[in-house]
Amino acid sequence: MIILGVNAYHADASACLVRDGKVVAAVEEERITRRKHTAGFPGNAIKACLEIAGISHSEIDVIAIAKDPKANLHGRLLEGAKRLLNPKLLIERLSVAAKAVDLGTEVANALGVPRSEIRAELVPVEHHIAHVASAWLYGLAEPAAGVSVDGSGDFLSTLISKCENGRIEKLVSVEYPHSLGYFYTIMTQYLGFPNYGDEYKVMGLAAMGKPVYLDKMREIVHLKKDDLFRLNLDYFIHHTGGVEMAWESGEPSLSTMYSEKLIDLLGPAREKGSEVTQHHADLAASTQAFYEEALIHVLKEAKRLTGFDTLAMAGGCAQNSLANGRCPQQAGFRKVYVPPSGHDGGTSVGAALYAALVRGDTVVPGLTPYLGRSVKEEDAIAYLDKKGIAWRKLAEDELLEEVVSCVSDGGVIGWVQGRAEWGPRALGARSILADARNPGIKDILNLKIKRRESFRPFAPSVPIERAGEWFVLDEATSSIPYMEKVIPVREDAREKIPSVTHHDGTARAQLVQKEMNERYWKLLQRMGERTGVPILINTSFNENEPIVDSEVDAIECFARTKMDMLVIGDLMVRRGQGGN
Ligand SMILES: [Fe+2]
Structure with missing residues (x-):
């Protein structure tokens, strides 16, 4: 069974595809529109998911939307009565509800196909059930x-x-x-x-x-x-x-x-x-x-x-x-x-998986966050050439060496590998990397790219096998694949990784598993071999915008800012070495 999940008419509009109980693609609309928290209908994200998964719109069996106008009617009726006094808000609510009903037409319009070709059954899933x-x-x-x-x-x-x-x-x-x-x-x-x-x-x-x-x-x-x-x-x-x-x-x-x-x-x-x-x-x-x-x-x-x-x-x-x-x-x-x-972006996945479950599919627990679009090497080369930016293609070993050397010398690196992350945090697929040991790197990052408030911390990535040497873990925090939990930095480690240790001695660490992102895991291990510290700053690859998604977004962000190196797959660009 093929299920399209959508979060629509909310902030963080998004779409996903679930095939036979497994999430095969998930994209937030903001990554494509390039406007943070894009609300409304996720037409671009739906298109992207179908392309990623190689699925035709006519194959979709179910469209699951994370919104159920019939849910919690008791409270709605009471609130609705109050809102009769405020016609503007009532009209807004009604138009949102009407849109939700005609989802099939919205999907057809977004894809530019006749409504009759969307034969999927519509399944509303209550917002919080989708979250859970x-x-x-x-x-x-x-x-x-x-x-x-x-x-x-x-x-x-x-x-x-x-x-x-x-x-x-x-x-x-x-x-x-x-x-x-x-x-x-x-x-x-x-x-x-x-x-x-x-x-x-x-x-x-x-x-x-x-x-x-x-x-x-x-x-x-x-x-x-x-x-x-x-x-x-x-x-x-x-x-x-x-x-x-x-x-x-x-x-x-x-x-x-x-x-x-x-x-x-x-x-x-x-x-x-x-x-x-x-x-x-x-x-x-x-x-x-x-x-x-x-x-x-x-x-x-x-x-x-x-x-x-x-x-x-x-x-x-x-x-x-x-x-x-x-x-x-x-x-x-x-x-x-x-x-x-x-957040609400995630409800498209929740709605689709819930619909899969109630329709009798066996849901496959899918832990990878790398569910977005990939970057093709030939497209990256074409755009770099168009911009006149010199690039080199390296074997993995040499690439990792170059990155570790650049980072150790105080460099800041734009790192693009494989499919984009699902969710608001960069997890080593669309990341900016820097040296966690360097006490001055926060200022450099803010000066060169981020321009964030000085009180905001930068987060570290570490191979999961070595996390216990640097952070205080317990049973509930022994697995943190998505930077979703903040943990204490060990007291004896705080001086060694000052740029990722927050004022309260904590860090929002990503514990990287080899089977989830092998090249990133290898990079961190190489950093450990070379410097004794298997940790990098991992911050989102962007500049006051949604995280970069395509090769064009990444190359443009690199060109606009003062990053020292850009890596896209096996390609490497160094600032100041031809055309940039
Ligand atoms: Fe929510």
Whole structure:
């Protein structure tokens, strides 16, 4: 059976293809449109997935969409009644629902084929079931507590479920407008980071502060025994219809979601671009500490209700790698699975796998995140020649030597290998690499390419076999293939890898498995042989844009920035050696 999974009419629109229970392609729309978090319909991503998998549109049996307009009707009706007072919002909602119904036409239009050639059956999958499925079915075939912690989707913000025997059984949920995701969002906005998806900046800043305002955070959200939690809505305006959500040029933006009462509680908000003070760092630390307190509360309930040792967690909040690395253990979970794409982009995969399961296919646990488009050598050569950029083709051994030498000399390298990563993090297929031992490399990276806020950390990659020498691991963090959990750097290692050790002594490490990305694993091993440190900085290959996808994106980014070397497959380009 061939299933097309889509996340549409949400931010982070995406598509995937599942053939006989196995994910064979998955692409986020933003990689192709080159606009971050592209919302709307993932027409380009659908096209790309069909091309990658060599599947014709007429072969698709099922289209699974991560949205179910009939789900959670009770809450929807109540909210709908309130929204009758606000016709603009009601019209927006209705148009979104209408689009979801006519998905087959949207697919046909995107592919430029007659509607009659799309014979697939439409299967709506509730947003949070899709999140949970993306965590459980993608990587696991064992019983697990399935938890989705999110902003909102299909009228819920949080779901605890029991995943067992091929079924996802809903146990407890929290309805909109109460949402831990929205709590984190208002604090992100308050701290002067207004862009959609800026929450990770607060997570980075948290390490610089102390959680001295934890009591004030507890004013904003109340943890409950039976209902998990409730927002104190006095501090919010999203439930009043006063928040604008726009999709300018496909990129989502959100107007301010907090009320004046938050200013009364915490003082004046930080203006975007103004100085980040210790006060702001303390507020970020308090936000993160409270989020972790709330997550542990939710996870303890999931543990109590299911009794399982394994946790499968997704949802926008599951992108909080700091919490992922330390909260599940405190709630009693021994094994933790978070997918490479925990945010809404990942729901296309969750919806498709869930549809496969309910249609009776045997779902193949597929752990590889390398599900995107490949780069062809001849295309890369053609574009380099067109730009007049000199290149060399090297055997693997020589290529790895050159990269290690360049990195050791303080160089910054654009590294493109094989199929692009699924999810928001570069994992050694579209990465920028640098030397983790070099204390000045963060400044160089920011100067040459990234121009990020100075408080944001850079993440390391290490071969999984050698991770224990450098990082403190436990059972729940013994496998981190997707940079989805932050872990402590061993005290005796911190001085040796200063550029990836954050202010709180942690790192968002990727533990690289040979069978997942052999060339990258070999590169890290070679780095270890040559320098004694088998670790590289791995940051996404981009410059204030989505991660590069095609050879053109990579070559253009290299040409625009001051990277020292570009590697595409076996091809190597050095800056300053002809035409660049
Ligand atoms: Fe979501």
